[in-house]
Amino acid sequence: MRRLTAILVLLLSSACGQQAPSPPTTPNPGGSETITGRERIGWDQQADSTDELASFGYAIFVDGNRSLVDGVSCGAAATATGFPCSGRLPAMSGGAHTLELSTFVTRNGETLESSRSASLRVVVSAASPIEAAATVAAGDTVRAVEKTASRAAVVTSGLEQPNDLAIAPDGRVFIAEASGRISIIAGGRRRTALQPVPGTRVEIIALALDPQIARNGFVYVVRVALDTAAPVFQLVRYREVGGTLGEAATLLDNVSASDARPAAALRFGPDGRLYAAFEERDEASAAQGAYNGKILRLNPDGTTPRDQRGGSPVFAAGARRPRGLSWDAGGVLWIVDGDSMRQERLIAAAPVRGPVYTLPTPFGAASAVFHTGGDLLIGAESAGYILRVHFDEGDRTRVAGTERLLQGDVDAVRAIAVAADGTVYVGTSATLINLKSLNRADKPAKER
Numbered sequence: 001m002r003r004l005t006a007i008l009v010l011l012l013s014s015a016c017g018q019q020a021p022s023p024p025t026t027p028n029p030g031g032s033e034t035i036t037g038r039e040r041i042g043w044d045q046q047a048d049s050t051d052e053l054a055s056f057g058y059a060i061f062v063d064g065n066r067s068l069v070d071g072v073s074c075g076a077a078a079t080a081t082g083f084p085c086s087g088r089l090p091a092m093s094g095g096a097h098t099l100e101l102s103t104f105v106t107r108n109g110e111t112l113e114s115s116r117s118a119s120l121r122v123v124v125s126a127a128s129p130i131e132a133a134a135t136v137a138a139g140d141t142v143r144a145v146e147k148t149a150s151r152a153a154v155v156t157s158g159l160e161q162p163n164d165l166a167i168a169p170d171g172r173v174f175i176a177e178a179s180g181r182i183s184i185i186a187g188g189r190r191r192t193a194l195q196p197v198p199g200t201r202v203e204i205i206a207l208a209l210d211p212q213i214a215r216n217g218f219v220y221v222v223r224v225a226l227d228t229a230a231p232v233f234q235l236v237r238y239r240e241v242g243g244t245l246g247e248a249a250t251l252l253d254n255v256s257a258s259d260a261r262p263a264a265a266l267r268f269g270p271d272g273r274l275y276a277a278f279e280e281r282d283e284a285s286a287a288q289g290a291y292n293g294k295i296l297r298l299n300p301d302g303t304t305p306r307d308q309r310g311g312s313p314v315f316a317a318g319a320r321r322p323r324g325l326s327w328d329a330g331g332v333l334w335i336v337d338g339d340s341m342r343q344e345r346l347i348a349a350a351p352v353r354g355p356v357y358t359l360p361t362p363f364g365a366a367s368a369v370f371h372t373g374g375d376l377l378i379g380a381e382s383a384g385y386i387l388r389v390h391f392d393e394g395d396r397t398r399v400a401g402t403e404r405l406l407q408g409d410v411d412a413v414r415a416i417a418v419a420a421d422g423t424v425y426v427g428t429s430a431t432l433i434n435l436k437s438l439n440r441a442d443k444p445a446k447e448r
Contacts, residue, residue: 020104020112037092037124040382040411043101044082045074050179053083061100061116062090069101073161073412073429076178076203077226079260086382088411092124152406155425155432156190159183162427164207164266164367165417169214173417173425175432176207176221184243185432194238194245201226205233206266208274210300217241218300222264222276224257231257233264233278235302251302255291256281263321263338270327273305274298275315277322277335294318295325295335295349316349324368326376330396336378338365346378346389346399354397360387367415371438372422377405379413379426386413386426388438405435 041060047053058069069087077083099120104113161178168174173185180196180203196202203224210218217240224231235252238245255278257264263279280293297315299305304313319337327333333350336359344363348354359365364382371377376389385407392398406413406426415427424435 020114033121034123034125035089037089040086040384041069041089041099041101042084042086044079045085045103046082047078050076050083055105057104057106058085058087059102059104059113060087060090061098061102062092063098070411073414075261076161077224077231077260077262084260086412088384094124096121096123151436152409152433153436155434156185157431159427159430159432161429162415162432163203163205165415165425165427165432166207166209166219167417167419167425168209169420171419173432174207174209174219175427176204176415178203180204180223182207182219182221182245184240186243191243193240193243203262205262205264206276208266208268211268211272213240219245220251220266220274220300222266222278224262231259231262233257233262235266235276237300237302249302251298252276252291252296263323265322265325265335267325269297269333270331272300274300275325275333277318277325279322280318280320293320295322295333318349319345319347323365324378326368326370328370328376328391328396329374332397334368334370334376336365336368346376348397355399357389357399363387364412366413369416369418371418371424372420373438375438377416377418377424379416381412381414384408384410384412386416386424405438 045053045056047056053074058072059066060069067090072085072087074083074085099122100116102114102116104111159175159177160181162175163178164176166174175183175185177183181192182194182204183190184193203226204221205224206222208220210216210220213219219238219240221236221238223234223236225234232253233255234250237249237251239247258279258281265277267275269275275295275297277295278292291314294314295316295318296313297305297308298313304311308315319335320339320342321337322335323338324336325333331351332348332354335347335349337345337347344359344365346357346359359378360383362382363380365378366381367379369377374391378387378389380387386405388403388405389399390401392400410426410428412429413426414429417425419425422438424438426433426435
């Protein structure tokens, strides 16, 4: 969890009938919290359904001055305390401030708003440049001194929390949304390629395109079925024809998933095989043959490759909560482990187990992909930026420096993909943008 979110969790009650929403409640954090002002504020929102959740708006009071909360993002699955939500903090001057939240709903032209939450005190203090860019690299501290020149443009908006992106060879952008919808952008226009079956509850976690999609049209997804007695991961293959996905074939089923914020990753490797990683589950991982906490290597039809050791699809032990898989130019498989409850990490997993690097805090790992220039781009959903990781030219498993892209410009980075021409596509909470250039002016320096 983000440090700010951990102390600023607000339990916002849902509105029902024609009554105003119940007053928000908040735990007493005890004292003041020092922040930079660039963090996001998080809360849990009680709602009967995602449709009701979508009807809510939120206001934040800074020293009594009311404004709307921008960049609100809410999870698709509720916990016992509600749906996890977060939003951008408004601009605040340095020093101490008192924050309060309220939730409201508009019905028949009338706005019904709850009373304010218990007040929270924060002290806004800007982070130093070195602190803002630091990350741990095998015992060293590295910092970025480079500056990236890039041009950002909005491609489309109105998305429903994109969880993954994929770029087809012909330039089409496939977008997997948490609602279970898949959209395709082609020729500057977006169309819906897949809608969830009415009456079912699914969340699409990861998306991958067959390397031969131009010939066979295959699109693969990892989704979570939420209608079962307990949530489970499913690996499903679709065929795309004329911008529509059909012919669903379930290749793998009944892999245990978390009730909230399930984690999985899906990518085709340089060997043409499909790699799927599923989160670690204590009770499931202990079961013989369980795929939780593992990276699976599969043929595109879901069978086990003949050259797989032991005739099992299990390729390697994975991250506790895999949020991204990507291979560098040398064939090293890197995993982004988004286990924010313990420590978020970047791991060199194959062909041999390599270094492990600690990601900045707070972060909220959401996606990872190597850029055509050789740097690794990691999405920070909670912190709202792209962490660009630059590797040592003499040792591609050694991190030489980092840089933060889009910090302060987006509410979250939930998904990243790179096109063949180097264009970077970024999915935020509701918008797809692209970055046309990622040119570095200087090489990063390393502190010892």
